[in-house]
Amino acid sequence: HRFDTASGEASLRGDGLRFEPDGLQFEDLSERLRGLAVNATGQVIPTVSASWTSSDVKAAGQIELQSVSFSTFRLGQVINLSGALNFNDFINFKTPPGQVFTVERLQITPAFGLENGRISLELLGTQGFQLESARWPFVGGELRIEPTRWIFDEPVQNLSVSAEEWELSRLINLFDIKDLDVQGRVSGEFPIEISGANVFLRNAQLSSVEDGLIRYQGALGEQASTADQYAKMAFDALRNFEYEVLAVGADGNLTDEIVVDLALSGHNPNLLEGQVFNLNISLQSKLAELIQSAVMSASGQATSDALVELVKQKQAAEKN
Amino acid sequence: AHAGDPMIDAAKDQGLIGEQADGYLGAVTSLDAALKRKMDEINTRRRELYTQVASEQGQSLSTIAQISGKKLVEGESSGRYVYDDTGSWVKIP
Amino acid sequence: CTPTVRVATPTEPITINLNVKIDQEVRVKLDKEVEDLITNNPDLF
Numbered sequence: 001h002r003f004d005t006a007s008g009e010a011s012l013r014g015d016g017l018r019f020e021p022d023g024l025q026f027e028d029l030s031e032r033l034r035g036l037a038v039n040a041t042g043q044v045i046p047t048v049s050a051s052w053t054s055s056d057v058k059a060a061g062q063i064e065l066q067s068v069s070f071s072t073f074r075l076g077q078v079i080n081l082s083g084a085l086n087f088n089d090f091i092n093f094k095t096p097p098g099q100v101f102t103v104e105r106l107q108i109t110p111a112f113g114l115e116n117g118r119i120s121l122e123l124l125g126t127q128g129f130q131l132e133s134a135r136w137p138f139v140g141g142e143l144r145i146e147p148t149r150w151i152f153d154e155p156v157q158n159l160s161v162s163a164e165e166w167e168l169s170r171l172i173n174l175f176d177i178k179d180l181d182v183q184g185r186v187s188g189e190f191p192i193e194i195s196g197a198n199v200f201l202r203n204a205q206l207s208s209v210e211d212g213l214i215r216y217q218g219a220l221g222e223q224a225s226t227a228d229q230y231a232k233m234a235f236d237a238l239r240n241f242e243y244e245v246l247a248v249g250a251d252g253n254l255t256d257e258i259v260v261d262l263a264l265s266g267h268n269p270n271l272l273e274g275q276v277f278n279l280n281i282s283l284q285s286k287l288a289e290l291i292q293s294a295v296m297s298a299s300g301q302a303t304s305d306a307l308v309e310l311v312k313q314k315q316a317a318e319k320n
Numbered sequence: 321a322h323a324g325d326p327m328i329d330a331a332k333d334q335g336l337i338g339e340q341a342d343g344y345l346g347a348v349t350s351l352d353a354a355l356k357r358k359m360d361e362i363n364t365r366r367r368e369l370y371t372q373v374a375s376e377q378g379q380s381l382s383t384i385a386q387i388s389g390k391k392l393v394e395g396e397s398s399g400r401y402v403y404d405d406t407g408s409w410v411k412i413p
Numbered sequence: 414c415t416p417t418v419r420v421a422t423p424t425e426p427i428t429i430n431l432n433v434k435i436d437q438e439v440r441v442k443l444d445k446e447v448e449d450l451i452t453n454n455p456d457l458f
């Protein structure tokens with residue numbers, strides 16, 4: 001500190017702080033961070049240099065995060081986030097663009113998580129950040145969140161998610177549906193609305209980028225045959241269905257109930273001489289339960305009842 | 321309702337915040353920053369606990385949160401506000 | 414005339430809508446689990 005000009009600088013090279021459940025937490029760094037994240041663990045290494053004149057104090061520095069984990073209200077649990085925040089204005093909690101992080105796992109709901117994320121952002125102060133890019137490898141392709149401004153206190157946050165070459169077979173595996181073999185890939189973009197504790201999928205539309213094949217030999221087929229001849233025909237077609245057109249739609253709330261619509265056009269070469277079918281299959285479920293229940297197991301004793309509601313297309317069927 | 325966090329209990333008594341059917345605390349009126357942050361913290365801790373029960377029971381997060389919300393709204397004491405399924409704040413007589 | 418072989422071309426597509434609803438009845442056990450959660454965490458509820 002130089003008394004003549006009342007200015008000086010100092011730098012703090014912390015040997016590292018450790019977030020612990022009963023110890024240091026975000027709100028201890030700054031009360032303004034209370035409520036953003038709870039139960040933080042992991043290593044934080046701050047290097048802050050401050051310089052001041054008689055009129056103001058400027059502080060810059062870096063906070064390095066090593067395998068930091070915490071829970072949030074809107075996005076669930078962040079597990080092992082690592083990277084560095086380089087502050088050009090530490091006091092106002094601002095950084096230049098291009099602060100890059102890797103996130104080992106983002107567990108949004110008990111049933112849905114994303115692994116090995118790569119995120120780039122610019123901190124805009126304690127009110128939020130500008131998300132520059134966020135991408136995860138996902139079911140053989142990639143899931144990306146398009147650039148957006150994330151404001152902590154904003155009750156509703158809208159995101160646009162793009163799906164890049166998702167392999168249907170691996171997407172279906174997320175739902176743990178046995179006896180369903182699907183080949184083909186889909187891409188597309190869809191809006192997500194995060195409001196309160198809900199993560200709404202708003203009419204996501206993904207379409208096939210190539211022809212593909214679906215083979216389903218599961219229990220639903222047998223149950224259907226008793227219920228209705230059209231359903232039986234649909235399931236017979238699905239035993240070996242070569243499709244040209246396929247669209248996957250999803251709507252609902254990731255933390256609650258999701259409706260997945262599968263719209264297929266194609267044929268089963270050994271059914272009615274390759275008669276063309278337009279199949280519109282709507283799968284309604286609470287995502288968590290679908291994953292937990294072996295409802296479509298080959299053995300047929302579904303642990304939960306699979307209710308096949310049949311909507312018949314009389315006109316289409318009678319026309320031929 | 322049994323004593324919860326003192327700051328939250330006081331805010332409930334003053335009609336600033338209240339229990340919601342979705343299992344979380346909500347703002348009845350606009351809140352000062354400190355109370356808002358405290359409410360956010362409590363809600364984030366609740367979501368984490370709901371998540372643990374949901375994964376243990378193979379249920380969706382909302383199912384667990386709504387069961388809790390129903391109990392908390394029904395258990396709330398008179399004079400306080402609750403945000404029930406009708407979608408509006410109601411003062412318990 | 415040369416015999417023409419008429420290949421049975423697939424006629425109009427058959428459109429079938431199928432709604433599959435997967436339900437699991439909420440087990441009573443859930444209620445107790447949530448009740449315990451509330452009583453065990455007085456600072457939150």
